[in-house]
Amino acid sequence: MVEFKPRFKKPADTSSLLDKDSSVDQTRFVFNKYISHSIQSQRQRLPIFKFRNHILYLLEKYQTLILLGETGSGKSTQVPQYLIEAEWPAQIAVCQPRRTAAITLAQRVADETGTLVQGETVGYAVRFDACKVQPKIKYMTEGILLREMMTDPLLRCYSVIMIDEVHERTLYTDILMGLMKKVLQKRPKLRLIVASATLHASGMQEFFNNNPTGEEKFNTATIIAVEGRQFPVEIYYAAEPVPCYLQTSVKTAMEIYKKQPPGDILIFLTGQEEVDRAVQILNEHANQVNTSKSKQSIMVLPMYGSLPYNQQLKVFKPAPEGHIKIIVATNIAETSVTIPGIVYIIDCGFVKIKWYNTETCTDCLTVVPVSKSSADQRAGRAGRIKPGKVFRLYTEEWAEQLAHSTPPEMVRSNLTYVVLQLKAMGVDNILKFKFPNVPPMENLKGALEILYALDAIDIRCELTRPLGFYMAEFALDPLYSKVLLTSKDFDCTKEISIIIAMLQVETIFAKPTTGNGVIKARIQKRLFEVKEGDLITYLNIFNGFILSEMSQGFCHKNFLNYMSMKRVVEVRKNLGKLLFNYNISIETGKSCAEIICRCLAAGLFPNAAYLHRSGVYKTVRGDVDLYVSPDSVLYNIVQPQWVLFCELVSRTKLYMRDITVIQSEWLLELAPHFYHKTYHVD
Numbered sequence: 001m002v003e004f005k006p007r008f009k010k011p012a013d014t015s016s017l018l019d020k021d022s023s024v025d026q027t028r029f030v031f032n033k034y035i036s037h038s039i040q041s042q043r044q045r046l047p048i049f050k051f052r053n054h055i056l057y058l059l060e061k062y063q064t065l066i067l068l069g070e071t072g073s074g075k076s077t078q079v080p081q082y083l084i085e086a087e088w089p090a091q092i093a094v095c096q097p098r099r100t101a102a103i104t105l106a107q108r109v110a111d112e113t114g115t116l117v118q119g120e121t122v123g124y125a126v127r128f129d130a131c132k133v134q135p136k137i138k139y140m141t142e143g144i145l146l147r148e149m150m151t152d153p154l155l156r157c158y159s160v161i162m163i164d165e166v167h168e169r170t171l172y173t174d175i176l177m178g179l180m181k182k183v184l185q186k187r188p189k190l191r192l193i194v195a196s197a198t199l200h201a202s203g204m205q206e207f208f209n210n211n212p213t214g215e216e217k218f219n220t221a222t223i224i225a226v227e228g229r230q231f232p233v234e235i236y237y238a239a240e241p242v243p244c245y246l247q248t249s250v251k252t253a254m255e256i257y258k259k260q261p262p263g264d265i266l267i268f269l270t271g272q273e274e275v276d277r278a279v280q281i282l283n284e285h286a287n288q289v290n291t292s293k294s295k296q297s298i299m300v301l302p303m304y305g306s307l308p309y310n311q312q313l314k315v316f317k318p319a320p321e322g323h324i325k326i327i328v329a330t331n332i333a334e335t336s337v338t339i340p341g342i343v344y345i346i347d348c349g350f351v352k353i354k355w356y357n358t359e360t361c362t363d364c365l366t367v368v369p370v371s372k373s374s375a376d377q378r379a380g381r382a383g384r385i386k387p388g389k390v391f392r393l394y395t396e397e398w399a400e401q402l403a404h405s406t407p408p409e410m411v412r413s414n415l416t417y418v419v420l421q422l423k424a425m426g427v428d429n430i431l432k433f434k435f436p437n438v439p440p441m442e443n444l445k446g447a448l449e450i451l452y453a454l455d456a457i458d459i460r461c462e463l464t465r466p467l468g469f470y471m472a473e474f475a476l477d478p479l480y481s482k483v484l485l486t487s488k489d490f491d492c493t494k495e496i497s498i499i500i501a502m503l504q505v506e507t508i509f510a511k512p513t514t515g516n517g518v519i520k521a522r523i524q525k526r527l528f529e530v531k532e533g534d535l536i537t538y539l540n541i542f543n544g545f546i547l548s549e550m551s552q553g554f555c556h557k558n559f560l561n562y563m564s565m566k567r568v569v570e571v572r573k574n575l576g577k578l579l580f581n582y583n584i585s586i587e588t589g590k591s592c593a594e595i596i597c598r599c600l601a602a603g604l605f606p607n608a609a610y611l612h613r614s615g616v617y618k619t620v621r622g623d624v625d626l627y628v629s630p631d632s633v634l635y636n637i638v639q640p641q642w643v644l645f646c647e648l649v650s651r652t653k654l655y656m657r658d659i660t661v662i663q664s665e666w667l668l669e670l671a672p673h674f675y676h677k678t679y680h681v682d
Helices: 037-045 047-061 075-085 099-113 142-151 171-186 201-208 245-259 272-292 309-316 372-379 396-400 416-424 441-453 467-473 478-490 493-502 515-526 534-547 552-557 562-580 593-607 664-670
Strands: 004-009 064-069 091-096 122-126 137-141 158-163 191-196 221-226 233-238 264-268 297-303 323-329 342-347 350-357 362-369 388-392 608-611 617-619 625-628 642-650 654-661
Touching: 037 047, 037 099, 047 064, 047 075, 047 221, 064 075, 064 201, 075 091, 075 099, 075 137, 075 158, 075 191, 091 099, 091 142, 099 122, 099 137, 099 309, 137 142, 142 171, 158 171, 171 191, 171 201, 171 416, 191 201, 201 221, 245 264, 245 272, 245 323, 245 342, 272 297, 272 323, 297 309, 309 323, 342 372, 372 388, 416 441, 416 467, 416 478, 441 478, 441 593, 467 478, 478 493, 478 593, 493 534, 493 562, 493 593, 534 552, 534 562, 534 593, 534 654, 552 562, 593 608, 593 642, 593 654, 593 664, 617 625
Parallel strands: 064 191, 064 221, 091 137, 091 158, 122 137, 158 191, 233 388, 264 323, 264 342, 297 323, 342 388, 362 642, 625 654
Antiparallel strands: 004 233, 350 362, 608 617, 608 642, 642 654
């Protein structure tokens, strides 16, 4: 096991920024008589309970409340209930950055209120799954609230809106905050709660403070800090840098199991591929342990964004008697989801995020060190039910050099989807729209250029009819939604919907850990490979999966990730429902590979690259050097002259993933406004 240096971290001594003397008439706040005494006792033990009246008072006095509550304080579940108990009118919306968080929080509040989830008291609304009635407390993803703003820009059905986990600063979070600033000016009686565990509160207060006079007594935004964790957490750092954080994570988990008191373990890794590999190794250890019956048995569970939701929800169920859970997760587990029983945290110290490349006008996946705020969020998963321990696989000296917070997604991402959504909501001048953090001008300019090339906006930067408005309805990269909507013209909607669905999961391939397994996996993959590239190969794999009647044995034989394939089937079904609204059926179409590749080129044309005489691929835009990913079916064959890629991954070089072979003439035919032929004389 890696040698760790112990460092005890006490709960933060965060005092309320509110004047302690302020109070309200407590007779107004009466507990629901149907809540059991035991649940009331549990709620009253939460740190946020003693700030209950302060929060309600500030919401009556101020339009915007910045709520700083350490992980585990109860802000996500208790504040909406306090508002209902105080008889606030209309609905209360609680926005979460992730679907899993919205569902689990709604279930938690339903249990505490003694009601059924999706009933009249509490419900949730996520993509393709929404409550049929209008509950008093409605948990939802940020994307759902944006969709509601398209039909009701002023959100008149809500009296309070809570944007939770703001520190994640996703694209949706920043769009919502920018739009809410406008809505609050139009609806003085609307209340906004901006909640986070780690946030630069003064900057957020300044952003939402609609006070033209500058006098403090006319402020419309205020801050309150809530004392946090119920139990202390010990922090351990590695004495020396670790050579491989994945292997070290597995070793550390097994050492904890052998030497520490019983308790569930949560491991943070960077992506699905690493999670699946760690789960596979841990299951091998678990099989040995479970057969010996010397201690408690081990149950290993993965958790990442593209995992089917019924599989994600398994991590929230208590382990069977005589078992402990080892959960291997990406940063999806950093959010407000509470996984019961977690005592030990293993933090690899890295996270996979997207960075926008202005030269290629594409997002690039990069593994970078975590920020201090993210590390604190990870540590906050422990200390919920009893004292916990966090094992950080990096040195304390290295931890001091980490950035304070992760840069907002708005300033480091491709903004084509952001601009498309704002245009659909009637924002005419994107450049003057007030974001919490102003995105780089190059990113905005590039987004407008791509949307114009896709025919989503016209020369006046207005959405085109009907294509631009249709594209805005899809929660997809605009390049993918253009391909999907164009597939009707090529009579290949069935095949394209499958390919787009396959691209919504990080990987469909299982990664064997043994040398013999790697060779077998490679041989099986060749059964599906075609010269046209990865995307047509995905189509063959999906068709084989369906022909096998979605057999788990088929996936095991061909080294495919069964849960990812089930997720693909679910995504494709949901895409079909959206396309049905535009009289497009995903059951029609039976085209050859060339037609499908031409359709892909109609939307992915900005991501074109050609084989330079030096033997290196170069982007047509920017002339950036690119390389074929070792995972691609094109890696070990004669390199084609022209290709399209779906994404770039930064390792030692820039690698193209999900590649399709095309002809250069297709670019001139399908995107003459974007490409033209030139001749260079050496």
